[in-house]
Amino acid sequence: MNFYERLMQLDRRWIYLGVAIAVTIPVLAPFKVPVYITPEAKAVYEFVENTKPGEIIFLAIDYDPNAMAELHPMARTIMRQSFSRGIRLIISALSQNGPGMAEQLISQISKEYNKKNGMDYVYLGYKPYPGITILAMGQNFRIPFPTDYYGTPLDSLPMMDGVRNYDDVKGIISIVAGNIAEYWINYANGRYKAKVFFGVTGVMTADYYPFLQSGQLLGLLGGLKGASEYERLAKQEGVATEGMSIQTVAHLVVIAFIVVGNIGFFMSKKKKR
Amino acid sequence: METIGIWIAALLTLGIFSFLYKDNPFYKFCESLFVGISAGYWFVTTFWQVFMPKLADNLVAGRLYYIIGGVFGVLMLLRLFPKIGWLSRWSLALVVGTTAGLYFTRYLVSNGMIQVQNTIIPLYVKGNLSQTIGNLVIVIGTFSGLIYFFFSKEHKGAFGGLAKLGIWFLMLSFGASFGYTVMSRMSLLIGRMDFLLGTWLGLIR
Structure with a gap:
């Protein structure tokens, strides 16, 4: 067995070890990498920045804990930016395993900015069947959510006075993993013409560029890179920005493995001839 | 209490x-625990967010027509009994x-x-070269991609060339998706x- 054939049969565990080392080194010895701002990330930031104090944004935290690493930094930064500017938030969590996680985030950040439930934000919580829930909220938030997450009727919350549906919010920012994203486009934007912005996982990002191009989406944050762009724009550099140096090293390792694997493949094919 | 939680999560x-x-076996245990807890969490959420507010509370409040939905729900469960399982098809x-x-x-x-x-x-x-190039890529990419999926004519000659171009566009889009997927998995x-x-060993921050 020659060198190239041996390369082709490399135990996958060496690759895992290589990636693990590549990820660990920048964690222990951090360094900064430049983060370039894309127009689609800037669009989300400017939407929040141009919303006046007292106006309402609908923030949908539509992901489970398994997408936390990518999406939590986005939700955290947007929530902090909104609260610091005096923007009021209506928050939902339409992913089944997400409401508890979202509640933790809301209570932590609302305390930081001394924001009151029912006055500065309303947490609607979870309802099953996201498509139907999003459709119903277009008529009235009270149809799927007669009460908030804590069981208080929406009508008794001062912030919800005169707030009926998407017409009464400046726009919707959905931080989303999975097919809930489609429902926001199909119903909130398609049916009710609401302004929709997304923060999505890296896996989903490429799928949503056509909607951005068509104007059905007005802004898009893609994966940890999108989160780091947002942190930089909002001057709240945190987990996502730190993660970009690790991403860079890990990507270089993956590229190196792809190159070496391809060299091995073509060379062993050539030898066989 | 928080420390215990961190240790459990780390292990x-x-x-x-x-x-x-x-x-x-350690992996199998963790996997089974995850499946069990997820199913339990899912069941409890469904019970309190669907069954109670959508059915039970409405029936208690005297809105008896909700029983129709309840009956359809019960019919769905009849799949567990092979002889009368066909009734679930109505639901x-x-x-x-x-x-x-x-x-x-x-x-x-x-x-x-x-x-x-x-x-x-x-x-x-x-006066906008980048927009022109972008528009050309969209139009040619969509057109050639559609040609590739047109199977009623053999992919030969100019038609075959366009289909091949379509494959290139598809490969580029798969590459972009793969790149994002790598980024996504690395983020996790x-x-x-x-x-x-950091949180467990305290070696960073």
């Missing part, structure tokens, strides 16, 4: 990671019919019509490493 993370070396028919009706028109408009409409764009934008790994080295 479970290591248990799942141990699969990368090889399958082992399924209702679900399929309603879902198809609800989604069809909006999906057709959002994912079909509007997307097609946005490929009908000017091929030359005066970074999240866990941050937890293990």
Whole structure:
């Protein structure tokens, strides 16, 4: 067995070890990498920045804990930016395993900015069947959510006075993993013409560029890179920005493995001839 | 209490990671625990967010017509009994019919019509070279991609050339998706490493 054939049969565990080392080194010895701002990330930031104090944004935290690493930094930064500017938030969590996680985030950040439930934000919580829930909220938030997450009727919350549906919010920012994203486009934007912005996982990002191009989406944050762009724009550099140096090293390792694997493949094919 | 939680989370993370070396009982335990807890969490959420507010509370409040939905729900469970399992098809028919009706028109408009409409764009934008190139890529990419999926004519000659170009566009889009997927998976790994080295071991921050 020659060198190239041996390369082709490399135990996958060496690759895992290589990636693990590549990820660990920048964690222990951090360094900064430049983060370039894309127009689609800037669009989300400017939407929040141009919303006046007292106006309402609908923030949908539509992901489970398994997408936390990518999406939590986005939700955290947007929530902090909104609260610091005096923007009021209506928050939902339409992913089944997400409401508890979202509640933790809301209570932590609302305390930081001394924001009151029912006055500065309303947490609607979870309802099953996201498509139907999003459709119903277009008529009235009270149809799927007669009460908030804590069981208080929406009508008794001062912030919800005169707030009926998407017409009464400046726009919707959905931080989303999975097919809930489609429902926001199909119903909130398609049916009710609401302004929709997304923060999505890296896996989903490429799928949503056509909607951005068509104007059905007005802004898009893609994966940890999108989160780091947002942190930089909002001057709240945190987990996502730190993660970009690790991403860079890990990507270089993956590229190196792809190159070496391809060299091995073509060379062993050539030898066989 | 928080420390105990962190230790449990760290050990479970290591248990799942141990699969990368090889399958082992520790991994199996962590996997089974995850499946069990997820199912339990799902069941409790469904009970309190669907069954109680949508059915039980309405029946208690005297809105007896909600019993119709309840009956359809019970019919669905009859799949567990092979002899009368066919009754569950009525519930399924209702679900399929309603879902198809609800989604069809909006999906057709959002994912079909509007997307097609946005490929009908000017091929030359005066004074804006990047926009012109972008528009050309969209139009040629969409057209050649569609040609590739047209199987009623043999992919030969100019037609075959366009189909080949379509494959190139498809490969580029798969490459972009793969790149994002690598980033996504690395982000999850970074999240866990941050937890293990930072929150658990306290080696960073």
